[in-house]
Amino acid sequence: MEPDLFTAAAEERQEKDPAASPLAVRMRPRTLDEVVGQQHLLKPGSPLRRLVGEGNGGPAGPSSVILWGPPGTGKTTLAYVVSKATDKRFVELSAITAGVKEVRAVIDGARRATGGFGKETVLFLDEIHRFSKAQQDSLLPAVENRWVTLIAATTENPYFSVISPLLSRSLLLTLEPLTDDDVRGLLRRALADERGLAGAVTLPEDTESHLLRIAGGDARRALTALEAAAGAALDKGETEIGLTTLEETVDRAAVKYDRDGDQHYDVASALIKSIRGSDVDAALHYLARMIEAGEDPRFIARRLMISASEDIGLADPNALPIAVAAAQAVAMIGFPEAALTLSHATIALALAPKSNSATTAIGAAMADVRAGLAGPVPPHLRDGHYKGAAKLGHAQGYVYPHDLPEGIAAQQYAPDALKGREYYTPTRHGAEARYADAVEWTRKHLRRKQP
Incomplete structure (x- = not known):
């Protein structure tokens, strides 16, 4: 039998006994108007609404769709809604377990259904980025001939993970992470709706807040946790889901942390100060609290990049590249895997030798500029590439350092008002020791023959 997630028999069982299906399935939207979030895709006249036949002219555009977004944002839901709205069969495959054989079987079944019953098919292919180029190629005939309406989902950038022929034949829709308000609305609907918990339990504000933190913008995770906690509360004879019950159910302690209040800034500050203080264990604790x-x-990664320059700098020149690489990786993979990358960077930064010389150097230089200590650029350093520059004395007498054996020219670089001013005071921590030697040597040579 084809791996059809929502066959007529399954839907009939769900209608007769809704409790037999998981809450996340029962609360799955049946129309685009019930979809939570993604308002940028649901506006009147949008390509998605035209795909389901809303508006003038009926369905329009490509029959293949690629949904790109993080987990739990509604990719499977949108595929199912499209199938319901267009009265098509819904067949789901996962690229993790399916191969070309399974894809061909679904396509053959779709052609038979169209020819024998006039029933078109929506093929939902989850995690298409896990398919090889050859496996993706096997989809092209079905897409080109419209044997199926292909809706493919990916959490990876499709421009890197989906072959160009398939991408060019598809409507690419980018799904945004759900906000807390989006997930909160979904939870409250599930509590009250007859398809959901039908008012059997209530959710106090503190429990709801923790549930939102657990969900992390993932609607499926939120509903799964809510269902488990509701079942645990009812088993105890309680009609209110207490925070303790939720914690016991999801096996996760409530973290005292307010993303919009003082705790947000206090914990972030403690993370950076622990890194600055080289206490790797405390840093990991605060990182864990934030996660x-x-x-x-991305907020955590930005703070780590700042710390790499502010507190480590030239004592370990590799600290900033590590922090930048972590930020790039986090932007590409997201949670939960991003926790590993953030841990990697946090440990590296906490254990790195420390220097704030880059911070104090630019601070001192900017203080002088703000105080009006600037002055004109010395004539020999000015641009000499335009006609008439020589007559003005610009670039005249400039000594090209590469022409000298030592590679350093003893000439004035700073404006007169700042001649001899020193901003950079290196430490001898870690790799910065060699910069300390270098700055001592260069300053000595720069001033050797200056008038």
């Missing part, structure tokens, strides 16, 4: 609280991983 468990649902903090945006």
Whole structure:
């Protein structure tokens, strides 16, 4: 039998006994108007609404769709809604377990259904980025001939993970992470709706807040946790889901952390100060608190990049590349895997030798500029590439350092008002020791023959 997630028999069982299906399945939207979030895709006249036949002219555009977004944002839901709205069969495959054989079987079944019953098919292919080029190629005939409406989902950038012929024949829709308000609305609907918990339990504000942190913008995760906690509360004879019950159910302690209040800034500050203080264990504790609280991983990565220059600098020149690489990786993979990358960077930064010389150097230089200590650029350093520059004395007498054996020219570079001013005071921590030697040598040579 084809791996059809929503066959007529399955839907009939769900209608007769809704409780037999998981809450996330029962609360799955049946129309685009019930979809939570993704308002940029659901506006009147949008390509998605035209795909389901809304508006003038009926369905329009490509019959293949690629949904790109993080987990739990509604990719499977949108595929199912499209199939329901267009009265098509819905067949789901996962690129993790399926291969070319399974794809061909679905396509053959779709052609038979169209020819024998006039019933078209929506093929939902989850995690298409896991398919090889050859496996993706096997989809092209079905897409080109419209034997199926292909809806492919990916959490990876499709421009890197989907072959160009398939991408060019598809409507690419980017799904945004769900906001807390989106997930909160979904939870409250599930609590009240007859398809959901039908008012059997209530959710106090503190429990709801923790549930939102657990969800991290993932609707499926939120509904799964809510269902488990509701079942545990009812088993105890309680009609209110207490925070303790939720914690016991999901096996995760409530983290005292407010992403919009003082705790947000206090914990972020403690993370950076622990890194500055080289306490790797404390740094990991605060990192864990931020992750468990649902903090945006990009915010954490930005703080680590700042720390790499502010507190480590030239004592370990590799610290900034590590932090930047972590930020790039976090942007590409997201949670939960991003926790590994953030841990990697946090440990490296906490254990690196420390220097704030780059911070103090630019601070001192900017203070002088703000105080009006600037002055004109020395004539021999000015641009000499335009006609008439020589008559003005610009670039005259400039000594090209590469022409000298030592590679350094003893000439004035700073404006007169700042002649002899020193901003950079290196430490001898870690790799910065060699910069300390270098700055001592260069300053000596720069001033050797200056008038």
